[in-house]
Amino acid sequence: MSSEKKAVDHSHHLSDLARRHALSPLKGLQKYYGKDLIPFAGGLPSPEYFPFTSVSAQVPLADAFPLDPPRSATSPVSSSPFGWLWRLFGASKGDTTHVQIPREPRQGDGGLNLSKALQYGPVTGLQPTQAFVREFTQRIYAPAYDDWTTLAHAGNTDGWSRVAKLLLNPGDTLLVEEWTYPSALASARPIGARWKAVPMDGQGMRPDALREILAGWDVERDGPRPRVIYTVPVGQNPTGVTLGLERKKAIYDLCVQYDIIIAEDDPYYFLQVGEFVPKSLRKAERESAAGEDIARFIASLVPTYLRVDTQGRVIRLDTFSKTIAPGVRLGWFTCSPLFAERLERIGEVSTMSPCGLSQALVVALLSRWTFDGYVRWLRGLRTQYKLRRDFFVDCLMEEFDVVPTPASAVPGAWVAAGDQMTIVFSAYRRGSMDKEKPRPLLSFVPPSAGMFVWMELYFGDVPNQTDEDGSVVTPERQFFTRLADAGVLTAPGWFFLPETHKTDSLPSSAADHHIGHTRLSYTPSDAETTRRGVKIFAKTLREFCRV
Amino acid sequence: MSSEKKAVDHSHHLSDLARRHALSPLKGLQKYYGKDLIPFAGGLPSPEYFPFTSVSAQVPLADAFPLDPPRSATSPVSSSPFGWLWRLFGASKGDTTHVQIPREPRQGDGGLNLSKALQYGPVTGLQPTQAFVREFTQRIYAPAYDDWTTLAHAGNTDGWSRVAKLLLNPGDTLLVEEWTYPSALASARPIGARWKAVPMDGQGMRPDALREILAGWDVERDGPRPRVIYTVPVGQNPTGVTLGLERKKAIYDLCVQYDIIIAEDDPYYFLQVGEFVPKSLRKAERESAAGEDIARFIASLVPTYLRVDTQGRVIRLDTFSKTIAPGVRLGWFTCSPLFAERLERIGEVSTMSPCGLSQALVVALLSRWTFDGYVRWLRGLRTQYKLRRDFFVDCLMEEFDVVPTPASAVPGAWVAAGDQMTIVFSAYRRGSMDKEKPRPLLSFVPPSAGMFVWMELYFGDVPNQTDEDGSVVTPERQFFTRLADAGVLTAPGWFFLPETHKTDSLPSSAADHHIGHTRLSYTPSDAETTRRGVKIFAKTLREFCRV
Structure with a gap:
């Protein structure tokens, strides 16, 4: 369509390392994969030798955690024995249901079977993982340009490490928040990158401070102009502050002006628990939560950088670590096709595909819950964190x-x-x-x-x-x-x-x-x-x- | 002990990139972990929110695949309808057993529970993974020095990619076999490394050819002296040849003389199917297989480089991809403590820990089978590949x-x-x-x-x-x-x-x-x-x- 809004070409931002990644000749065979050829090419073990006939799990229902808090939670803590406290946070209804991943492919299983999940899989994620992630990104984040792409990674540490390799050259300066997640710097340091802290306040990174840094940048004195911001915009680590939409817009505009890529590391996005309300006023505020529907839930969340990104200069990192569990080692990028292709190349010589067993169990869970159910789970989780x-x-x-x-x-x-x-x-x-x-x-x-x-x-x-x-x-x-x-x-x-x-x-x-x-x-x-x-x-x- | 044979100091081999990796301050807290402190430090979700109450699998018995081949396999293929052929390779007995990973820790579970497996875990592997891998390495490979270390990785692609980062500087020349696995080069290329092919014959890499390359190396003409060999010594990819013990010794001696580190990528080690025997002579040879015990099984395998490595200059890569399934994305390094520490640092800013769900399922399977059972599985697998x-x-x-x-x-x-x-x-x-x-x-x-x-x-x-x-x-x-x-x-x-x-x-x-x-x-x-x-x-x- 002529009206399609495409990502701007940001190929000049690719690091020397990212440019050197080449498609492995073996990967060149993938174009033949759909064609039902006799597979003498690949070194794939036969699925008959995978020693898992079926994998299954007991999982809670999507509405396991209530949207209305237990009344006792609003009681003064000191007047109560500790008994109820032990279970307060985990007060799920306790009902579970069963999900099972069979070994053999079946019509209509959407690719969710052990023959696929236990085999070498696409770096971009198994087909059902890709399908879920794409729908979720579209419906929850609604990116502001059209040719955005998603691909799986093995958690945001893997994700950010790949973004750092994608963009940073030795000697480059990475812009970070005044207080920042040290493991993010640990990924940039080996590359030979430096970093510069952007002052923040109780609303997050300060656009005025960012402008000052960028306007005053002296290449002679300071080295190459910064091209990358690493930010944790929601529930920032360590300060806990959240960057609102207006600030995101202001920072994004500066990034357009100064041609900067934003790496949005957003693990806490669904833990937006709202402003703190003193205990005496808390009850009424909470009861309204149960009435929310999906659209209201989405509207209650601060928009991500994807909503303001019209040019494809944001690489967003999502993870299931905080909404499902860290041990699944699964998340995804949302970014332009150009960056996605290079992130795939970088991934195929490091993590390769995220663990297939884990993808299968997560997708089986999400399929059981359905999209609406997962949103219900996220709302329940939010109530728990609140x-x-x-x-x-x-x-x-x-x-x-x-x-x-x-x-x-x-x-x-x-x-x-x-x-x-x-x-x-x-x-x-x-x-x-x-x-x-x-x-x-x-x-x-x-x-x-x-x-x-x-x-x-x-x-x-x-x-x-x-x-x-x-x-x-x-x-x-x-x-x-x-x-x-x-x-x-x-x-x-x-x-x-x-x-x-x-x-x-x-x-x-x-x-x-x-x-x-x-x-x-x-x-x-x-x-x-x-x-x-x-x-x-x-x-x-x-x-x-x-x- | 004074008689302990320790790895030689190879710290001069660390790449500039590997040296720049630093312990993240957050990782510095690990020394407190055993101490039962109230954990306000970490960003760990509560295990009560992990939506898996239990995970279980149906798994085959360790002796699912026979050591005696079905008689029909020795029949002329052409005299038989295709019926039996369909099932020939996968002719397992079909009996399965059940393994289950509960959510809560229990006394004596060896750390095998979902509260651990679904949480952030050690880069070196969950405790039961580490325990199995160490015992297996000791009993099967019996490394020739004492302070060898094992640590988990997410499959040999992750493993080799970390080794390449560990050792190779831009401009370095990697020694590879004359024909080699292209994805291995794909990991070296972005670093800016080059490679030099060492001629091989039907027995694998030729020591005489390696000596010639090393003796004739001209730093002016050829660049820095090679410091790393990448090799697939067993069932080499793509040539299928296997390097015998004598060749390994000869190559190792050259590596000592010229101070070279060997990266031993050995995914096919347990697929040593023996010399090809013409069909007419095949029957008698096969029936003896059923009488083997573990010691004879180990003796039937060509020794790895770990057996000849007295100095800790071998980094061995093992994977479960060919013996369990690629989709588990799990394997391990065996190497000196010096290299292990840096490989851990490199891992913690990329893959982090291998997927915990996968580790738990693999270890549950191996625990059910026991060590002896896993060896029996490997023998059955070998018969199948044969x-x-x-x-x-x-x-x-x-x-x-x-x-x-x-x-x-x-x-x-x-x-x-x-x-x-x-x-x-x-x-x-x-x-x-x-x-x-x-x-x-x-x-x-x-x-x-x-x-x-x-x-x-x-x-x-x-x-x-x-x-x-x-x-x-x-x-x-x-x-x-x-x-x-x-x-x-x-x-x-x-x-x-x-x-x-x-x-x-x-x-x-x-x-x-x-x-x-x-x-x-x-x-x-x-x-x-x-x-x-x-x-x-x-x-x-x-x-x-x-x-």
Whole structure:
């Protein structure tokens, strides 16, 4: 069709490495595959020797998790024995159904059989995987250009690693968020790429800061102009912040202006749990959830970069790790055909196809649930994560006196400058608010998506220490060790600071040695453990700060 | 222990890329994992949200395939209707048993549960995977030094791709066999590596030829000295030849002398089907197989490079693709601790852990079978591949008059010079032997391992053609297309020729334009299809050569 909106040619962005990937001669045979030829060419074992006659699974129903939270979740935690807490988060109805993948192909099985799934398979994914992923992307994300392509990968780490190889040359500078996922940098480092942090606030990466970096880029001084942004736009890791549509548009426009490719790593997209609502107001807000339909569900999610990408300059990474399970090692790219072809080449000499057994089990599950059922599952999951987020923040509010504060009034780093939108929760020692000049121990923004509560910690006059080898041990590191000794493992801020990767998390905007950061995940523990952990955290912090 | 034989330090072999890989700060938390701390650090979803309550499979018994072949297999194929042929290769007893992986951990489950398998897992493999792989490597391969290490990978393509990244710098020359697996080169090419083919004969890579290359290496002319050999030593791809222990020792000694690392890609190791025995002598030889025990089975296999590697300069790649199924995407490295640590780093920013679901199902199967049972499975599989190899060669011998010939008397390439050991089968048009100066149509060495029959094709005076774009189309290419048009897909020789990768397979030792090559796989088809394919192959070749 003449009206088709095609991706712009971005071939100049391909790295030297990506250009050197060639189609293996053996892969050249694929054009003959549909033709029912006698297959003397390939080194395929006979499916008769695959020692799985059938594979099956018991799976929950798509509506296993309620959209209305159990009433007890809104009760004060302290007035209840721990019994119900243990099962609170996992309060599924417990009914299961059976899915089975037979060995032999059958008419109408859509390619879902062990003879296919256990054989060498397409790098782009088994046929039923491809079909599901394409429909899901179309219906949920509705990309803004027409010739977008999807192909499978083995999880977003595999995905981002391939994108880094696709785009980055040695000496290139990757743009990342001010705080970022260290494993993303770990993929860029071996290539010989560098990175530059773009300041963020409580709404995510700041377009004004990005513009400043790009406008002020000096090739002589700074090296080749940046061509790639790596971003986790929803429930950002580690800060938990979510980039809204307006910011996405503003950043995308800058990317058009400065010809930059966006790698959108979005594992937490379906964990958009909404703004934190204080416990006393929570009930009414929740009951409306059960009435949502699919269209309203989609409308309730912040649009992805695919919605603003008219040129095919976004490579989106989706994963089943957070919505099904990490151990399935399955996800997919959505991008232009040009990038898809090279990502396939890069994949065929590394991961090859994602595990076929896993694809078969995931697709069998999704087929049983149907598209609508999977959306129902995602909604149930979202409700669970909302319960967890709320519970975690509730626990913090029990341990501290927490005061909502405008961001501008909070000391410290990324939530401060110019960010009038964000309400920061400042936390004080309980009962200390009555005193003169009460001192906050920490501040945080309750996340509206993802898995993490990110905190600024105010250590006051706790001094640096010196290690045996003479290196400085900041209060942040001291506190991390203290907490671990007390039984709680956290991820300290310096893990996530790209620019001073091996030093402590001293944000550039605060020359105050007594500020630290930490990322706390509210997802893996049961309620009782979470509560105990927050208690230990609060007690250890109070003692550490001698407050 | 002071008597421990440790791997020599090969850290000077690490590529620049491999050196740049760093331990992600998040991975630094792993040292705390055993300590039962409250896990606020990690971004792990709760196992309660994994939508698989149990996963199970019907699996065959370990002795599903007989060690004594069915009597009918020794009957003349032509005297029998096709009925039995359909099931001949897959003649398993059909009994199955059930394996199940429950969700919750239980005492004594060895870590085999879905809570573990569906979670993020170690790059080195789940605990039960690691345990099996280590025991198997120790008992079957018995490495010749003490501090060898195993770690999982996602199949040998992933494995070799990581080894290439581990060792090769841009501009390095990789040593490969004269004919080699093109996907192996596809992994080296993007790195910017080159390759040099080492001549081979019917026994595999020639040590004398390797010495000549290494002794004559001129750094000025040839670039940095080669530091890596990529080899498929058993049932080589594409030639099907197997490197014996003496050759391995000779090549290893050269690698010690010239400080070279060996990447041993050995997917066909357990498909060592023995020398081809003419049909009339076959019966007695086979019946002895049933009496073998594990020790005799191991003794019947050619020792791997691990047996001669006293210095830790071998990186061995094992895969379950040919012994379980390709779709499980699971295999393992055996190498020195130094290399293992870097391969783990490289893995954690690409594939991460192999698929957990797949690991769980494979380990559940192997646990059900036990170690002895798996060896029994491998023996049954070997018998099946032997039947297939024999059947394929029998089919060829029905279509042609086949004459065993000393290698030195055969025109052409790699089976010729100096190779007195190999008996080559020369194939003539049936009935043409009575004529004066009969002309062979092809020659081959029946493989003693693997999946492939590799042929030299003698096209006589068939001329080159010219393509629309003016490029030469050799008889080899013409014949490939003719065969495909006739319904048989083969892998033509030029696919596997590293030095002239995009031209035709004109072996350097023969300036005869009328020789071509092809690789035929005898594994994926049932007997009837195989027989039909060989008939078409023979008829098409006769017509093409106008014989």
